[in-house]
Amino acid sequence: MPNQPFKPEHSNSFIKLWRSFGYAFKGIRYATATQLNFRVHLVATITAVFMGLWLKISMDEWRWIMLCITLVLVVELLNTAIEMLTDLASPGYDAKAGHVKDVAAGAVIITALFALITGVIIFLPKIVTLLTHAA
Numbered sequence: 001m002p003n004q005p006f007k008p009e010h011s012n013s014f015i016k017l018w019r020s021f022g023y024a025f026k027g028i029r030y031a032t033a034t035q036l037n038f039r040v041h042l043v044a045t046i047t048a049v050f051m052g053l054w055l056k057i058s059m060d061e062w063r064w065i066m067l068c069i070t071l072v073l074v075v076e077l078l079n080t081a082i083e084m085l086t087d088l089a090s091p092g093y094d095a096k097a098g099h100v101k102d103v104a105a106g107a108v109i110i111t112a113l114f115a116l117i118t119g120v121i122i123f124l125p126k127i128v129t130l131l132t133h134a135a
């Protein structure tokens with residue numbers, strides 16, 4: 001039926017919950033397949049986790065790294081959703097549509113800078129110590 005919101009049928013609440021997980025992972029798979037930026041963030045995430053294990057960072061430092069990873073991935077997913085919604089609502093040129101995308105991109109940059117600075121603060125002194133001891 002046209003103009004009716006799509007609502008899949010659910011026989012019980014467990015199946016409803018299970019399907020919600022499925023839709024969420026479908027969204028993450030879609031972002032991974034279509035968004036280069038999201039794939040770059042995933043590579044950065046894996047690199048940060050391996051560096052954390054290699055450099056034996058403290059539990060407190062792990063908390064900061066996990067916060068950065070979560071923030072960066074969540075903001076990138078929201079940015080992707082905003083971009084897609086903007087393209088749906090405004091397929092042609094519209095200055096406001098451009099501003100919407102620019103503002104969302106601004107949120108990604110701020111989060112990525114926060115993650116970068118946190119990573120430098122945590123990892124750089126340990127790498128310098130390793131290198132000076134190796135020399």
Ligand SMILES: Nc1ncnc2c1ncn2[C@@H]1O[C@H](COP(=O)(O)OP(=O)(O)OP(=O)(O)O)[C@@H](O)[C@H]1O
Pocket residue numbers: 035036037083090091092093094095096097098099101102105
């Ligand atoms: N409909 C539009 N009207 C006006 N300006 C737009 C429109 N769509 C995009 N823009 C401008 O072009 C920029 C890039 O848009 P685009 O949709 O290519 O996003 P992107 O950041 O390159 O993301 P991706 O490459 O992941 O799709 C936007 O930030 C905005 O400034």
